[in-house]
Amino acid sequence: MDLSTLANIATALTVITAVIFGLIEARRLRRDREERAALEAVHAMLTPPYMEFFLLIQTTLPENASPAEVRSNPDTLKAVRSLGMVIEGLGYSVFERIVPLRIVDNLVGGNIRVVWRKLRRYVEFERERSGSQKTFEWFQWLAEQLEQYKGGKTSLQIGAHEAYRDWKA
Numbered sequence: 001m002d003l004s005t006l007a008n009i010a011t012a013l014t015v016i017t018a019v020i021f022g023l024i025e026a027r028r029l030r031r032d033r034e035e036r037a038a039l040e041a042v043h044a045m046l047t048p049p050y051m052e053f054f055l056l057i058q059t060t061l062p063e064n065a066s067p068a069e070v071r072s073n074p075d076t077l078k079a080v081r082s083l084g085m086v087i088e089g090l091g092y093s094v095f096e097r098i099v100p101l102r103i104v105d106n107l108v109g110g111n112i113r114v115v116w117r118k119l120r121r122y123v124e125f126e127r128e129r130s131g132s133q134k135t136f137e138w139f140q141w142l143a144e145q146l147e148q149y150k151g152g153k154t155s156l157q158i159g160a161h162e163a164y165r166d167w168k169a
Helices: 003-045 048-060 067-071 074-095 101-130 137-148
Strands: none
Touching: 003 074, 003 101, 048 074, 048 101, 067 074, 067 101, 074 101, 074 137, 101 137
């Protein structure tokens, strides 16, 4: 083999190594970005006001609550609007693939499903009243995606304590 052939082989190996390294690094960066986005979602959602609003909705509204039930108490209405806006932003973040649906499902998927079941009629009423389909559009989208999501091991019927019982550190 002459020197030119060896140089070509060395160049090809260098390029292949760089491509492989680049792919591995891109994958790592994507995972880091997902983790940071998930952490930000947790920070946005698991605040004392969010928890207070969620608990108020959870304990005061029945499933499929009427618009009158939602609007009857100013605190409940404030909780619905505030919680809805947070979930709205989270839904859009999932749509843009900033936060993976898997992470949302594991962290707050059950809460979102429960709240959506309580608020669906109210949201439909507000859309009809305002003439706009934009009211909590990403909240609804996220709730529907979570209902269809089959990638998770947990659900409203199977909690993490059961699904991951055999988990090892």
